Amino acid sequence: MKFSRVIATAVLLAALTGCSSVEPWVKPYERQNFADPVMTGYRDPVAVAYLNHVFEAREGARGALGGHGGGCGCN
Amino acid sequence: MPIRHRLATLLLAAALAAPAAQASAPAAATDFTLPARDGGTVSLSDLRGQVVMINFWATWCGPCRQEMPLLQQLYGKYEPLGFTLLGVNVEPDSAPAQDWLKKVSVTFPILFDRDNKVSAQFGVEAMPSTVLIDREGNVRHVHRGYKPGDESTYADLVRGLVKE
Numbered sequence: 307m308k309f310s311r312v313i314a315t316a317v318l319l320a321a322l323t324g325c326s327s328v329e330p331w332v333k334p335y336e337r338q339n340f341a342d343p344v345m346t347g348y349r350d351p352v353a354v355a356y357l358n359h360v361f362e363a364r365e366g367a368r369g370a371l372g373g374h375g376g377g378c379g380c381n
Numbered sequence: 382m383p384i385r386h387r388l389a390t391l392l393l394a395a396a397l398a399a400p401a402a403q404a405s406a407p408a409a410a411t412d413f414t415l416p417a418r419d420g421g422t423v424s425l426s427d428l429r430g431q432v433v434m435i436n437f438w439a440t441w442c443g444p445c446r447q448e449m450p451l452l453q454q455l456y457g458k459y460e461p462l463g464f465t466l467l468g469v470n471v472e473p474d475s476a477p478a479q480d481w482l483k484k485v486s487v488t489f490p491i492l493f494d495r496d497n498k499v500s501a502q503f504g505v506e507a508m509p510s511t512v513l514i515d516r517e518g519n520v521r522h523v524h525r526g527y528k529p530g531d532e533s534t535y536a537d538l539v540r541g542l543v544k545e
Contacts, residue, residue: 334508335471335500338441 407519410512413499415469415492418482423467423490425514432464432542433514434535437494437505439470440477444527445509449485451532455539456489462543463516469494471505511535515542 332339339345348354410433414424425433436452438445449468456466466489470478475493482491494500503512507525515521522538524531 333497333500333505334510335437335439335494335497335505337508338439338472341441 407515407521410514410518410520411502413502415494415499418479418491418493423492425467425518428465429518430463430516432459432516432539434464434466434539435469435503435512435514436466437469437471437500437503437508437510437512439472439508440481441472442508446481446485447529448509448527448532449487452535453485453487453489455532455535458536459539459543460489464539464543465489467492469499471497471500471508473497513538513542515545 343351346354410425412424412426414422417423434452434455436445436448438449440446452466452468456464468487468489468491470491470493472478472493473495475495478491478493503510509527511522511524511527512520513522513524521542524534
């Protein structure tokens, strides 16, 4: 019982110190790097725009996904 | 119970001592040299004897763009009293800044910290960050961020430092 508690404490301490220095940490003056096209999770922007358009039309909620244009989203 | 009391006292003392120590010993600003917008370079050490305000900004930073005309006003008002403003652009590519400055009238020196060494040196924790340095070259105030009304805080601080 005691041994397991020691182990648990050790693991907890290790886990907590892991949070103290996350590298690389983006500094406020480096935030423009987030807007780099390489930061997008998708490979093909045209296909993503189309999929988002369909999704928005289906959900009845347009915008904020980068998809453009009107229409029914059915073609 | 007494142990807990003692602990609380210790904690309180530590909490009180930390800011007090910060306030009593102004740290000397580390010197830097950066390329300027007009083609030359500017060193902080050349400006010793003047009150220097360093404003870290970027074109993608909305509050930075918002405060730029107000900083220009501040510069126009206090420059004759020995005050200098340095606008340090933190972007690796200076082209957006150059384009934007064509639209906004700014006469104080704009410097380009393309590799972010100076931003790291001053520990810029927010955008924009404004550092005030007195005539002896000590960092006296660090202002993080900008919200409307902060310009009067800047003016008060500059007035105080210019009088020294």
